[in-house]
Amino acid sequence: xxxxxxxxxxxxxxxxxxxxxxxxxxxxxxxxxxxxxxxxxxxxxxxxxxxxxxxxxxxxxxxxxxxxxxxxxxxxxxxxxxxxxxxxxxxxxxxxxxxxxxxxxxxxxxxxxxxxxxxxxxxxxxxxxxxxxxxxxxxxxxxxxxxxxxxxxxxxxxxxxxxxxxxxxxxxxxxxxxxxxxxxxxxxxxxxxxxxxxxxxxxxxxxxxxxxxxxxxxxxxxxxxx
Amino acid sequence: xxxxxxxxxxxxxxxxxxxxxxxxxxxxxxxxxxxxxxxxxxxxxxxxxxxxxxxxxxxxxxxxxxxxxxxxxxxxxxxxxxxxxxxxxxxxxxxxxxxxxxxxxxxxxxxxxxxxxxxxxxxxxxxxxxxxxxxxxxxxxxxxxxxxxxxxxxxxxxxxxxxxxxxxxxxxxxxxxxxxxxxxxxxxxxxxxxxxxxxxxxxxxxxxxxxxxxxxxxxxxxxxxxx
Amino acid sequence: xxxxxxxxxxxxxxxxxxxxxxxxxxxxxxxxxxxxxxxxxxxxxxxxxxxxxxxxxxxxxxxxxxxxxxxxxxxxxxxxxxxxxxxxxxxxxxxxxxxxxxxxxxxxxxxxxxxxxxxxxxxxxxxxxxxxxxxxxxxxxxxxxxxxxxxxxxxxxxxxxxxxxxxxxxxxxxxxxxxxxxxxxxxxxxxxxxxxxxxxxxxxxxxxxxxxxxxxxxxxxxxxxxxxxxxxxx
Numbered sequence: 237x238x239x240x241x242x243x244x245x246x247x248x249x250x251x252x253x254x255x256x257x258x259x260x261x262x263x264x265x266x267x268x269x270x271x272x273x274x275x276x277x278x279x280x281x282x283x284x285x286x287x288x289x290x291x292x293x294x295x296x297x298x299x300x301x302x303x304x305x306x307x308x309x310x311x312x313x314x315x316x317x318x319x320x321x322x323x324x325x326x327x328x329x330x331x332x333x334x335x336x337x338x339x340x341x342x343x344x345x346x347x348x349x350x351x352x353x354x355x356x357x358x359x360x361x362x363x364x365x366x367x368x369x370x371x372x373x374x375x376x377x378x379x380x381x382x383x384x385x386x387x388x389x390x391x392x393x394x395x396x397x398x399x400x401x402x403x404x405x406x407x408x409x410x411x412x413x414x415x416x417x418x419x420x421x422x423x424x425x426x427x428x429x430x431x432x433x434x435x436x437x438x439x440x441x442x443x444x445x446x447x448x449x450x451x452x453x454x455x456x457x458x459x460x461x462x
Numbered sequence: 463x464x465x466x467x468x469x470x471x472x473x474x475x476x477x478x479x480x481x482x483x484x485x486x487x488x489x490x491x492x493x494x495x496x497x498x499x500x501x502x503x504x505x506x507x508x509x510x511x512x513x514x515x516x517x518x519x520x521x522x523x524x525x526x527x528x529x530x531x532x533x534x535x536x537x538x539x540x541x542x543x544x545x546x547x548x549x550x551x552x553x554x555x556x557x558x559x560x561x562x563x564x565x566x567x568x569x570x571x572x573x574x575x576x577x578x579x580x581x582x583x584x585x586x587x588x589x590x591x592x593x594x595x596x597x598x599x600x601x602x603x604x605x606x607x608x609x610x611x612x613x614x615x616x617x618x619x620x621x622x623x624x625x626x627x628x629x630x631x632x633x634x635x636x637x638x639x640x641x642x643x644x645x646x647x648x649x650x651x652x653x654x655x656x657x658x659x660x661x662x663x664x665x666x667x668x669x670x671x672x673x674x675x676x677x678x679x680x681x682x683x684x685x686x687x688x689x
Numbered sequence: 690x691x692x693x694x695x696x697x698x699x700x701x702x703x704x705x706x707x708x709x710x711x712x713x714x715x716x717x718x719x720x721x722x723x724x725x726x727x728x729x730x731x732x733x734x735x736x737x738x739x740x741x742x743x744x745x746x747x748x749x750x751x752x753x754x755x756x757x758x759x760x761x762x763x764x765x766x767x768x769x770x771x772x773x774x775x776x777x778x779x780x781x782x783x784x785x786x787x788x789x790x791x792x793x794x795x796x797x798x799x800x801x802x803x804x805x806x807x808x809x810x811x812x813x814x815x816x817x818x819x820x821x822x823x824x825x826x827x828x829x830x831x832x833x834x835x836x837x838x839x840x841x842x843x844x845x846x847x848x849x850x851x852x853x854x855x856x857x858x859x860x861x862x863x864x865x866x867x868x869x870x871x872x873x874x875x876x877x878x879x880x881x882x883x884x885x886x887x888x889x890x891x892x893x894x895x896x897x898x899x900x901x902x903x904x905x906x907x908x909x910x911x912x913x914x915x916x917x918x919x920x921x922x923x
Contacts, residue, residue: 255779318773325769327761397594413622598705681706688730
């Protein structure tokens with residue numbers, strides 16, 4: 237029952253998104269724009285700049301900005317037509333609501349990021365074929381962190397006056413450990429170092445995901461209903 | 463009852479601070495750069511120690527608020543977190559100025575500074591959030607959640623940044639943040655911490671009273687507007 | 690006995706230091722229809738949100754047959770209609786209802802959805818997106834959602850406000866059906882006449898306190914100002 241409800245929420249979010257394609261279009265457009273801006277900021281053709289040292293960091297910068305954009309409306313859009321009240325009145329635990337939205341956002345972000353990865357690799361001539369599946373795994377773990385924190389803070393900021401402005405204030409500091417680990421792993425993978433060597437970073441990323449998702453699940457009821 | 467305590471704290475704080483200055487001036491070797499060094503170790507570290515004490519107290523108060531629903535805990539948490547943030551700011555500023563003076567740099571990305579800056583950002587966000595919710599119950603509830611989240615996050619951040627920097631050789635400055643303490647320096651640190659702590663408690667008390675009063679005014683305003 | 694008795698005891702709700710609700714206590718007899726009256730700002734919506742499990746009281750409890758309304762099993766038995774439509778614009782009528790059918794754990798969701806669409810006269814537009822509906826159609830869809838899981842207790846916040854004629858007719862038909870089957874209804878309203886005609890009991894709230902809770906009296910229907918004059922402040 238719990239998982240059925242969870243999946244119902246995720247499916248609803250994904251279906252809504254597919255119909256309107258608001259978040260996807262905006263996020264993708266934003267990603268490409270940032271990639272272009274980076275080329276202006278850093279001049280990848282300049283031989284003095286070791287562009288390949290920056291790649292992993294740039295990629296995750298693109299991902300975080302695009303994610304914050306896509307995630308900001310997750311709970312906010314339930315306020316329209318008072319849908320949030322109907323969801324809270326329904327016999328679904330707040331944690332199922334949270335995890336359902338988290339799952340939907342995770343899938344959405346992953347789709348956006350895979351496309352961005354393609355664009356990134358194309359625009360900056362970055363070879364991603366080596367350890368490709370490990371790269372995808374890393375991206376998935378990092379994306380889980382972004383989706384988990386983004387969904388949680390979206391729920392928290394739904395009560396605030398300046399809701400869309402406040403989300404980045406909370407989400408970026410909260411993601412620092414996950415981003416640090418993800419960037420380190422991605423950097424390693426792009427230079428041919430597999431995950432098994434960098435296992436410290438893997439542990440940090442996985443433990444971040446587990447600890448902070450659990451914390452969010454524990455606190456979400458207080459945040460939404462109180 | 464409150465007024466005498468506040469005066470007492472002010473006096474104690476000032477007294478302890480002067481004592482530390484006296485110790486610096488008389489018992490420890492005096493060189494131009496080292497004056498800055500001592501100020502840094504004692505008051506700068508003291509500031510951070512008080513800041514962290516504040517954040518932990520804020521966490522405890524937040525948990526108590528969630529358990530009991532008593533708004534006094536929320537006022538306390540708000541006051542303590544805000545003052546702790548103030549001390550963190552002062553600590554960062556002092557360290558930065560000294561760094562510029564001693565080594566020519568304003569900032570360094572070593573583990574402690576980076577995590578301190580992040581901690582600062584988290585609690586600055588906490589204050590921003592409090593500012594954007596009018597309704598006291600919602601504000602208290604969300605503050606409590608952020609406080610719990612913030613503390614855990616700061617702990618995790620410190621551990622993970624520390625781990626990462628051990629992988630890549632850090633920059634030169636291992637002295638920053640407490641390395642290189644010589645003998646006879648322990649007890650002035652405790653006194654300096656005592657000084658900043660008293661000042662912190664005093665300011666937190668003032669802030670807490672303000673929060674209580676503001677809540678009372680809010681209730682009165684609601685009553686007038688509703689009926 | 691499967692009748693659900695709604696019990697409110699010692700409920701206080703504070704916003705900071707301000708008591709929006711003070712020591713609310715009453716019991717709703719199973720099968721009755723309660724009209725909750727009161728001026729704007731008296732606390733009707735606050736109380737109804739607590740009854741529906743959307744908000745936690747600062748003190749006291751709301752239970753149905755001894756179980757708190759904050760538990761999922763209890764929420765399954767309640768149907769709530771608030772001020773908003775609570776529908777997703779980008780989903781179709783059938784998809785909207787199907788979503789809630791699944792959340793409420795209804796045994797055969799597709800069948801029930803079809804049934805409700807028919808009863809509210811929306812079966813021909815079942816695949817139309819909610820945002821394309823006229824206002825009256827959206828209201829009827831909202832009503833369909835409330836009755837979808839056949840709740841034992843209905844909590845309605847000013848249901849007749851802002852409904853068009855057809856929607857009112859649909860709602861009244863469904864409410865009459867509920868009453869005939871012995872279900873319980875708690876509704877707040879400004880439309881005194883419509884409410885009092887349906888109600889078996891009346892509760893009046895003023896400045897966060899219940900000033901009257903009892904059976905509907907004849908005087909209330911004959912003279913709609915009677916209640917406010919007798920029990921309220923002028």
